Amino acid sequence: MQGMGYASALGVLSRAIPVPDGPNAIPLTGFGYLASAGDMASPADGVGASGIHVFEVHGDHWNWKQSIPSLSPASLTLHPNQRVLYVANEVDEHEKLPRGTVEAYKIHAHDGSLAPLNRQPLSLSGVKPRHVAVSPDGKYLVVAIHGGGAYNVLPIAFDGTLGRVSQILKEVGAGSHPDYQASAHPHTLMFDATGQHLLATDEGCDRLSVFAFQNGRMMRTGQAFSQPVSGPGQLASHPSGELLYVSNTFDGSIDCYRWHADVGRVEHQQRVMTSPKTAPCEARYLAISSSGRFLYTAFANEGISVWEIDPVTGKISVIQQGVLTNRSFRALILSPDNRRLFVSDAHQHELLSMPVHTGSGKLGTAFTIAATPSPGKVVIKYVRLQNVDSAKMSLETIV
Amino acid sequence: MAITVTQQDPRYQTLKRSRNLRWPPSDADYASRIELCESASDAAEALQRIVNAGLRPTVRSGGHCYEDFVVNNPGGAILDLSLLQESHAAEDATPYRISAGKQLGEVYLDLFKRHGVTIPAGTCYSVGAGGHISGGGYGLLSRLHGLTVDWLSAVDILTVDANGKVILRRVDKQHDPDLFRACRGAGGGNFGIITSFFFDKLPQAPQEVVHAGLSFDWATMTEDRFAAILRTYGNYWETRGKDPDTFGLFAILDISHASTKRLGLSLQFCNPDGTCRDLSVVNEFLSLFSSCNPTPGAPAPTGERAIAHASVTGEACAGQYAMSRRLWLDATIGDGGSEGSGRAKYKSAYMKSKFTTEEAKCMYQHMTRDVPGVDLRGFFLAIDSYGGATNRSQLAEETSIWQRSSIMKLQFQSYWQNADDDAGRLKWLKDFYSDLYSGSKVDPRYASTPYPGEHYQGCYINYPDSDMLAHPFWPQLYYGDQGLYPFLQSVKRRYDPNNVFHHAMSVRL
Numbered sequence: 039m040q041g042m043g044y045a046s047a048l049g050v051l052s053r054a055i056p057v058p059d060g061p062n063a064i065p066l067t068g069f070g071y072l073a074s075a076g077d078m079a080s081p082a083d084g085v086g087a088s089g090i091h092v093f094e095v096h097g098d099h100w101n102w103k104q105s106i107p108s109l110s111p112a113s114l115t116l117h118p119n120q121r122v123l124y125v126a127n128e129v130d131e132h133e134k135l136p137r138g139t140v141e142a143y144k145i146h147a148h149d150g151s152l153a154p155l156n157r158q159p160l161s162l163s164g165v166k167p168r169h170v171a172v173s174p175d176g177k178y179l180v181v182a183i184h185g186g187g188a189y190n191v192l193p194i195a196f197d198g199t200l201g202r203v204s205q206i207l208k209e210v211g212a213g214s215h216p217d218y219q220a221s222a223h224p225h226t227l228m229f230d231a232t233g234q235h236l237l238a239t240d241e242g243c244d245r246l247s248v249f250a251f252q253n254g255r256m257m258r259t260g261q262a263f264s265q266p267v268s269g270p271g272q273l274a275s276h277p278s279g280e281l282l283y284v285s286n287t288f289d290g291s292i293d294c295y296r297w298h299a300d301v302g303r304v305e306h307q308q309r310v311m312t313s314p315k316t317a318p319c320e321a322r323y324l325a326i327s328s329s330g331r332f333l334y335t336a337f338a339n340e341g342i343s344v345w346e347i348d349p350v351t352g353k354i355s356v357i358q359q360g361v362l363t364n365r366s367f368r369a370l371i372l373s374p375d376n377r378r379l380f381v382s383d384a385h386q387h388e389l390l391s392m393p394v395h396t397g398s399g400k401l402g403t404a405f406t407i408a409a410t411p412s413p414g415k416v417v418i419k420y421v422r423l424q425n426v427d428s429a430k431m432s433l434e435t436i437v
Numbered sequence: 438m439a440i441t442v443t444q445q446d447p448r449y450q451t452l453k454r455s456r457n458l459r460w461p462p463s464d465a466d467y468a469s470r471i472e473l474c475e476s477a478s479d480a481a482e483a484l485q486r487i488v489n490a491g492l493r494p495t496v497r498s499g500g501h502c503y504e505d506f507v508v509n510n511p512g513g514a515i516l517d518l519s520l521l522q523e524s525h526a527a528e529d530a531t532p533y534r535i536s537a538g539k540q541l542g543e544v545y546l547d548l549f550k551r552h553g554v555t556i557p558a559g560t561c562y563s564v565g566a567g568g569h570i571s572g573g574g575y576g577l578l579s580r581l582h583g584l585t586v587d588w589l590s591a592v593d594i595l596t597v598d599a600n601g602k603v604i605l606r607r608v609d610k611q612h613d614p615d616l617f618r619a620c621r622g623a624g625g626g627n628f629g630i631i632t633s634f635f636f637d638k639l640p641q642a643p644q645e646v647v648h649a650g651l652s653f654d655w656a657t658m659t660e661d662r663f664a665a666i667l668r669t670y671g672n673y674w675e676t677r678g679k680d681p682d683t684f685g686l687f688a689i690l691d692i693s694h695a696s697t698k699r700l701g702l703s704l705q706f707c708n709p710d711g712t713c714r715d716l717s718v719v720n721e722f723l724s725l726f727s728s729c730n731p732t733p734g735a736p737a738p739t740g741e742r743a744i745a746h747a748s749v750t751g752e753a754c755a756g757q758y759a760m761s762r763r764l765w766l767d768a769t770i771g772d773g774g775s776e777g778s779g780r781a782k783y784k785s786a787y788m789k790s791k792f793t794t795e796e797a798k799c800m801y802q803h804m805t806r807d808v809p810g811v812d813l814r815g816f817f818l819a820i821d822s823y824g825g826a827t828n829r830s831q832l833a834e835e836t837s838i839w840q841r842s843s844i845m846k847l848q849f850q851s852y853w854q855n856a857d858d859d860a861g862r863l864k865w866l867k868d869f870y871s872d873l874y875s876g877s878k879v880d881p882r883y884a885s886t887p888y889p890g891e892h893y894q895g896c897y898i899n900y901p902d903s904d905m906l907a908h909p910f911w912p913q914l915y916y917g918d919q920g921l922y923p924f925l926q927s928v929k930r931r932y933d934p935n936n937v938f939h940h941a942m943s944v945r946l
Contacts (some may be wrong), residue, residue, distance in 0.1 A: 210601030
């Protein structure tokens with residue numbers, strides 16, 4: 039499929055794996071959103087190169103429905119009402135000033151298609167935002183700005199549109215690596231279940247930060263430092279809300295912390311070294327089963343590993359590793375029923391589905407379910423449809 | 438402790454503003470507080486508090502920044518140095534010390550009365566030393582004595598290290614020499630907060646000076662006469678103006694629109710020894726213009742003071758009687774020596790050689806063409822003489838002012854009062870400037886700018902023009918293309934790795 043125009047590749051695929059009609063038809067189970075930052079070396083790809091792609095999901099069938107152009111979309115997040123999608127544009131200029139942007143898209147309930155709502159510039163010097171999260175009450179969007187070393191808070195209006203930046207929090211800090219840690223580089227952030235705290239990783243200063251979040255304002259209240267030159271990157275929360283897992287960019291390790299929401303404190307539990315990495319690039323992607331029993335990690339060409347999470351201590355131990363090497367993973371997400379793991383592979387430009395064994399959590403054989411555009415960052419968000427009875431359709435999010 | 442002025446404080450509404458009432462662009466862009474610092478330790482303490490709180494600091498001394506670099510700081514904090522008093526430490530051997538918050542008028546008085554010396558700095562007396570000197574600092578004595586940064590020996594500057602700690606540094610050629618060089622002309626708001634400037638030596642102030650001027654009527658102007666004025670002026674600085682006996686002569690030719698009724702030329706002169714014993718140079722200069730039919734004996738008004746019909750400055754109030762509204766502080770002392778608050782736009786260019794016929798023609802066209810709905814009085818192109826002592830080429834390596842071959846320095850200035858007139862004024866000036874710098878002397882890759890080359894040496898960072906951001910080569914316009922900008926970026930990475938100090942045209946990491 040390499041060398042073909044993106045849109046035509048998908049066209050071929052949807053013809054190749056048709057969705058059966060009739061009484062045996064697999065019902066619509068949700069909508070999938072895939073952001074592709076595209077191959078910056080060949081912008082002539084047009085829409086397909088950098089944008090957000092909408093899929094209709096019927097079980098294991100991801101049918102491409104729509105592509106919307108968007109500049110370097112590095113992060114997607116859904117509003118709690120499932121009706122709006124927010125995007126971070128990992129760019130370093132907007133209208134001639136050095137800053138990134140964030141965008142809002144309306145999701146049409148009946149077909150999951152996207153329509154642009156608005157775009158807001160971030161604060162001056164806030165270049166290359168990396169991650170966005172919405173507060174549990176749906177009123178604020180918070181942005182982790184990796185390049186510019188800052189956080190921005192933006193208010194969300196009743197219709198989901200973004201207001202202009204209402205708070206700018208500039209980070210300072212450094213680590214020992216001369217190239218990657220000369221200054222602060224916020225990577226990923228998340229709200230705790232109460233919405234009263236924000237947790238954020240900073241790859242530039244080896245830090246997991248805790249912020250109090252109240253009335254749309256964030257304020258640093260604590261932090262934990264990881265090992266020097268580890269580079270905290272991806273962050274995942276255990277469904278219990280009491281444990282956090284951080285995968286580190288530079289040394290490939292995984293840290294486990296206990297989160298004490300009542301006092302807003304993190305407590306380090308465990309550090310696991312995974313296979314040594316040759317060069318720092320992206321931190322391992324993380325996904326945790328809704329049972330809280332299993333952690334899935336994927337990185338570049340090292341394959342996928344499955345870890346068992348100790349129900350008492352939260353500590354992880356590997357139970358399966360090296361699944362699908364010789365790929366280049368860019369994102370992973372579990373299906374809502376946790377029976378499938380969807381993984382994006384930039385090497386072969388495709389989205390894969392792997393069955394998850396319910397009892398053991400282990401992974402079976404992968405198969406291709408969709409073609410994806412040229413390599414770049416890929417993020418998957420999945421909106422599930424519950425109640426096949428169309429009269430009572432409701433949507434649920436898996437974050 | 439610094440004096441903190443927050444939004445509830447009655448002083449906030451005045452102190453949050455710039456003298457240029459265009460800034461900030463919207464109400465939501467105002468800083469959340471102003472920290473008035475009375476000492477360097479006040480400033481250090483305030484800066485540390487600001488950094489710890491995750492706020493963005495911007496710095497102000499005189500408040501004359503041409504762009505929104507200081508006051509467009511949404512939710513951030515402005516450190517105001519205008520109350521800074523220098524303390525004369527006993528162990529401090531440096532003879533001359535200028536606090537960053539001091540205004541030029543005070544500096545001239547102080548240095549003259551105490552020591553009989555001066556700095557070759559600007560003519561606007563309420564301009565603050567902090568921004569003026571860190572961006573170069575030039576004025577009527579620059580042909581004789583160079584730029585203010587040419588004399589600078591050391592600087593006290595507060596920087597923020599990689600871990601967010603505020604450090605006070607005394608930088609000079611032996612201590613943090615790269616940062617010292619950057620402080621000598623790269624412009625304010627880039628690397629830290631300068632609290633003091635030190636000079637081992639300063640030039641003696643002249644004993645006396647002669648002021649003279651000529652004006653040229655627009656009523657009898659022709660394109661030929663206009664071109665002759667420009668030709669005479671430019672030719673002088675390219676030839677006779679390079680002789681040291683003329684270095685005490687500094688002139689400003691004010692080109693204005695035909696609606697202002699006349700063009701003006703003003704000058705200051707003294708002999709290099711600071712006396713006015715021999716006026717032959719001035720007479721020789723003035724006589725060159727006799728064929729251009731000047732109005733004799735009428736010293737032309739310079740720059741912004743020549744706003745023809747601005748009988749009432751300030752914001753016009755609606756109502757039965759003509760009234761204008763101004764901030765009290767501004768109404769009381771705002772005008773001292775220079776323009777009070779209004780709305781303004783500026784551009785600049787350095788010229789290495791005299792005006793071409795093409796340029797003269799272009800200027801004449803724009804000065805004689807009326808634009809419906811746009812009042813073109815209140816526009817001045819001040820063509821300053823330059824060169825002389827500013828062109829000591831070794832100073833390009835020691836300082837961050839690389840333009841050391843120019844003979845004229847142009848400052849395009851437009852002044853007006855009403856926000857409704859913004860669009861028309863800005864467009865006119867942008868079009869004029871683009872047109873002037875799209876001639877045959879400009880490489881088409883850099884069209885509409887005075888890009889460094891045979892005829893131009895780019896723009897002056899202390900006359901910043903955000904329109905230039907439209908060009909990816911804007912850093913080269915201000916800092917040349919011979920390595921100065923990459924050097925400044927290395928200084929930035931070293932001394933402000935977190936980019937705590939930034940504005941729309943700051944040095945990018």
